[in-house]
Amino acid sequence: MVTIYGVARSRAFRCLWAAKEAGIEVEHLPVAFGSESRAPDYLALNPNGTVPAMRDGNLVLFESLAINLHLAAKAGPPLLPAGEDHSRVLQWTLWAATEIEPSIMQWARNAFLLPEAQRDAALAAAGRAMTDRRLAVLEVHLANRPFLLGEAFTIADCNLAGVLYGSWFQGYDLSAAPRVKAWMERCMTRPAALAARRLREEQA
Ligand SMILES: N[C@@H](CCC(=O)N[C@@H](CS)C(=O)NCC(=O)O)C(=O)O
Incomplete structure (x- = not known):
């Protein structure tokens, strides 16, 4: 168990x-x-x-x-594929943890998590700018594939979408990255995600 x-x-x-x-x-x-x-x-x-x-x-x-x-x-497999795709899962998982989570959390803390009096608008804006720069990389990557590794949803999608989820739920504006927005919706409306x-x- x-x-x-x-x-x-x-x-x-x-x-x-x-x-x-x-x-x-x-x-x-x-x-x-x-x-x-x-x-x-x-x-x-x-x-x-x-x-x-x-x-x-x-x-x-x-x-x-x-x-x-x-x-x-x-x-x-397919949730955790083997071989080179396994390495790609590790790449996107570490990218989520080290490149996305610190910057989006800086935005989240200063946009909605902290009590209003403790929020710093400049830190929120800097966190958002850093996140958006990185999401631009994801936007290009998603040009010709529905999920991070291709046709199949993997744990890499769960890990990256899971890191983005709290901010996405609070209305993080993804209009500059329409493929990221559509991928996020694809991930977050899967039956397991909805449950x-x-x-x-x-x-x-
Ligand atoms: N890198 C850790 C972070 C864990 C973490 O900070 N969890 C938060 C809740 S989402 C927590 O327990 N915070 C309490 C604290 O920092 O004292 C992970 O991904 O599991």
Whole structure:
């Protein structure tokens, strides 16, 4: 049995979605970030004091996108393809984590996450500009393929769309990147994504 720890209104959303794409039944323990994620029992699982975490038998993991790669590996292809396409999945997953997440989170924190008095419009604008520069790369890549690796949806799409999801849901303007916008809608309206979104959005 795979257990996913973390409220759906957190990065645990990505893992709940990935598990559904992989067809894996999970036990979902909605640990709240903050007090519950800093309790000693939980720190024994994830010493960072953050959510999500995952247990699969003796294996305990933190880092949402690593958890997703593990879940996808259990399902195998097409969710996690082999050979060169496996390397492409790692490329897009690391791109999501290192190039997209820091800049879009800078926008998100200063656009809607922080209390209004703590938001900095200049930081929001800089985060948006950095994100848009990177999304321009994705816009070109999607010119002749519906998903990141080609015809089939893979865990790379889940990981990148999962990183973009919170901001997209809050209305991040993608009109300058119409293919990214259409790809995002394609990803987020898959049956597995809609099932995970129900868990996340009913808490919004
Ligand atoms: N890189 C980690 C980030 C985890 C993370 O920061 N989670 C947030 C919730 S979405 C959290 O637990 N924040 C509480 C805190 O930082 O104290 C991952 O992707 O799993």
